[in-house]
Amino acid sequence: MRPLTHPSIDDVSVEAILHALSDPVRVAIYAELADSGCAQTCSTFLTIKDRDIPKSTLSQHFRVLREAGLIHSERQGVEMRNTSRCAEIEQRFPGLIGAIMNAHKVQSAERAKAARRRTSSR
Amino acid sequence: MRPLTHPSIDDVSVEAILHALSDPVRVAIYAELADSGCAQTCSTFLTIKDRDIPKSTLSQHFRVLREAGLIHSERQGVEMRNTSRCAEIEQRFPGLIGAIMNAHKVQSAERAKAARRRTSSR
DNA sequence: TGCCGTAGTTCGTAACTTATGAACTTAAGA
DNA sequence: TCTTAAGTTCATAAGTTACGAACTACGGCA
Numbered sequence: 449m450r451p452l453t454h455p456s457i458d459d460v461s462v463e464a465i466l467h468a469l470s471d472p473v474r475v476a477i478y479a480e481l482a483d484s485g486c487a488q489t490c491s492t493f494l495t496i497k498d499r500d501i502p503k504s505t506l507s508q509h510f511r512v513l514r515e516a517g518l519i520h521s522e523r524q525g526v527e528m529r530n531t532s533r534c535a536e537i538e539q540r541f542p543g544l545i546g547a548i549m550n551a552h553k554v555q556s557a558e559r560a561k562a563a564r565r566r567t568s569s570r
Numbered sequence: 571m572r573p574l575t576h577p578s579i580d581d582v583s584v585e586a587i588l589h590a591l592s593d594p595v596r597v598a599i600y601a602e603l604a605d606s607g608c609a610q611t612c613s614t615f616l617t618i619k620d621r622d623i624p625k626s627t628l629s630q631h632f633r634v635l636r637e638a639g640l641i642h643s644e645r646q647g648v649e650m651r652n653t654s655r656c657a658e659i660e661q662r663f664p665g666l667i668g669a670i671m672n673a674h675k676v677q678s679a680e681r682a683k684a685a686r687r688r689t690s691s692r
Numbered sequence: 693t694g695c696c697g698t699a700g701t702t703c704g705t706a707a708c709t710t711a712t713g714a715a716c717t718t719a720a721g722a
Numbered sequence: 723t724c725t726t727a728a729g730t731t732c733a734t735a736a737g738t739t740a741c742g743a744a745c746t747a748c749g750g751c752a
Contacts, residue, residue: 449701449746458680462673466592470585491699502741507701526699526748541676547669551584554663558580571717571730613728624712629730648719648728695752702745709738716731722724 452514452521457536460517462544465537468516469548473501474509478518478532479549487522487529574636574643579658582639584666587659590638591670595623596631600640600654601671609644609651 469475476496481488490510494501501509510530513519517537521530537545591597598618603610612632616623623631632652635641639659643652659667 462670462677463592463594463597465673466588466670470588470592472585475585489699503700504702504741504743505739507699508739508741510700523700523747526697528700541669541673543665543669544673547663547665548584548588551587551663551666555584611728625729626713626731627711629728630710630712632729645718645729648726650729693752696750697748698750699748700746703743705741707738707740709736711736712734714732717729719726719728721726 455517464516468512482532482534487531489527577639586638590634604654609653611649
């Protein structure tokens with residue numbers, strides 16, 4: 449098992465961040481990590497937004513987030529402790545993560561609203 | 571040749587925007603369109619950042635930007651007039667595009683600096 | 693110690709995406 | 723009408739992603 453690698457904050461690229469966060473499962477993971485503020489294991493996310501994610505797929509998603517520089521992962525015993533690197537990223541790209549997270553919130557709020565409209569009209 | 575389709579601003583998704591802008595060629599095109607503020611044809615971008623982009627590839631990039639809701643394209647005679655939809659997007663996702671464009675500026679500034687360092691140390 | 697269970701990783705493959713050349717469409721001008 | 727310029731489409735090769743099966747690594751407990 450190869451050791452976990454994290455890019456130095458100076459090597460983090462906007463392209464990699466945008467690519468990582470352009471996947472609905474990955475933003476959901478990242479948002480949860482960033483919001484909670486504390487370390488979470490991978491298996492916390494085996495079910496996310498009412499969807500089951502296979503373990504191997506989840507492992508790849510974490511790798512993408514880690515290699516994009518968005519999260520920090522550390523093995524602790526049999527588990528992994530994942531935390532968001534938002535402070536570092538904020539320093540390098542001010543406002544970026546906040547704007548993306550905010551846009552996601554806007555979008556989920558609208559989707560929830562649309563879903564309610566569909567339900568109530570039946 | 572199928573007609574050009576543009577999503578309504580309400581159907582524009584954050585995922586699609588991030589995906590579209592996670593490609594270096596596409597952000598470069600988008601940045602140029604947004605900065606210049608006026609319509610530009612596709613072929614303006616056949617060479618971008620000292621790189622030649624094949625016409626067919628460029629056409630696909632424009633389609634991705636258009637379908638993500640980032641740009642508006644209109645055929646005018648033999649050409650196409652492309653403009654950024656930044657005002658609409660700003661209204662729906664405030665600060666998003668600005669933060670991304672700014673992060674890109676930060677990154678290119680750093681890369682230029684690193685390149686200068688490499689040149690001067692020889 | 694050795695065995696078991698849990699947490700994650702790796703690998704192989706099938707499904708999907710992307711890049712690009714070649715051939716096409718469309719419009720303008722001679 | 724012929725030609726040329728601007729884009730598009732299509733086929734295909736190359737690259738990426740998803741996921742099951744088999745694996746590793748660690749901790750607990752007989």
